[in-house]
Amino acid sequence: MSDTGVIKAELIAIIMALLCSDKSIRITICTDSQIIINQFSKINTLSIFAVQRLKLQYSIFNAVPILGGLAIKELLVTLQKVNAHDSDDHSNVVDKLAKKACSRAYLVIDPKLLAHNGTICWNHKPIERNITLMVKDIKETQYIKQFLMLNKNRYFTLPSDLESFNWSLTFRYIKDKFDDTSAFDSRFNSFKTKLRAEELSTQDNLCKQSPSVYTGNWRCALCNTELETYQYL
Numbered sequence: 001m002s003d004t005g006v007i008k009a010e011l012i013a014i015i016m017a018l019l020c021s022d023k024s025i026r027i028t029i030c031t032d033s034q035i036i037i038n039q040f041s042k043i044n045t046l047s048i049f050a051v052q053r054l055k056l057q058y059s060i061f062n063a064v065p066i067l068g069g070l071a072i073k074e075l076l077v078t079l080q081k082v083n084a085h086d087s088d089d090h091s092n093v094v095d096k097l098a099k100k101a102c103s104r105a106y107l108v109i110d111p112k113l114l115a116h117n118g119t120i121c122w123n124h125k126p127i128e129r130n131i132t133l134m135v136k137d138i139k140e141t142q143y144i145k146q147f148l149m150l151n152k153n154r155y156f157t158l159p160s161d162l163e164s165f166n167w168s169l170t171f172r173y174i175k176d177k178f179d180d181t182s183a184f185d186s187r188f189n190s191f192k193t194k195l196r197a198e199e200l201s202t203q204d205n206l207c208k209q210s211p212s213v214y215t216g217n218w219r220c221a222l223c224n225t226e227l228e229t230y231q232y233l
Contacts, residue, residue, distance in 0.1 A: 007035060018075060026076045030091075032084040040079050 010033055021027060031037065082088050220226050 007033060010036060018077070021075060024074045026078070028078045028080055030080045030082045030088070032082050032086075034081060037079045037081055040077075 010031060014029060014031075014036070017027070017029065082091060085091070
């Protein structure tokens, strides 16, 4: 019961069997694990949302894929308890397949191949640096598609329009922060802009900060008639 690796392997086998099966059929699964049978019987009558909130005995027992396969394919699954290492027909078939798999020649990578001057690819894309960072960048570029699919950007559909984009700057901006625009964000950004504008170094503000230095009779540099105040600008 404490060997969670065996339970996990058997659970993965059950999930794969359900995913590969046809629709609307009856399936009987023979297992010697009473834990899997008990947990499966516990969740079999619950909905997917109820299972997500349920705290199961073993964290590795992810029942959502199992219930998803049952719901989509309309399967009727029954788990049957058999004795471990028994001379049952099903056990003999499994033992035969396991022995056959263990006797197969396994793949050995020659260390000389690591020194070969080649290019490692992932999905036909060359990996030029850390694979984790590369996959992360590929995921982040999907934000550009979401950005173009926004209602306000629906007119950017022609190739000529897409060529007008500065994709380098667009990608740098979107990967740093991606937010859908809203009325609240627009008002909030306008308020921040107003605060920043009031902090500009106009003559009016400079006189308030240092009245001994700035006399307050400076004129606008453009018209040279009006006082340079925030209201005038």
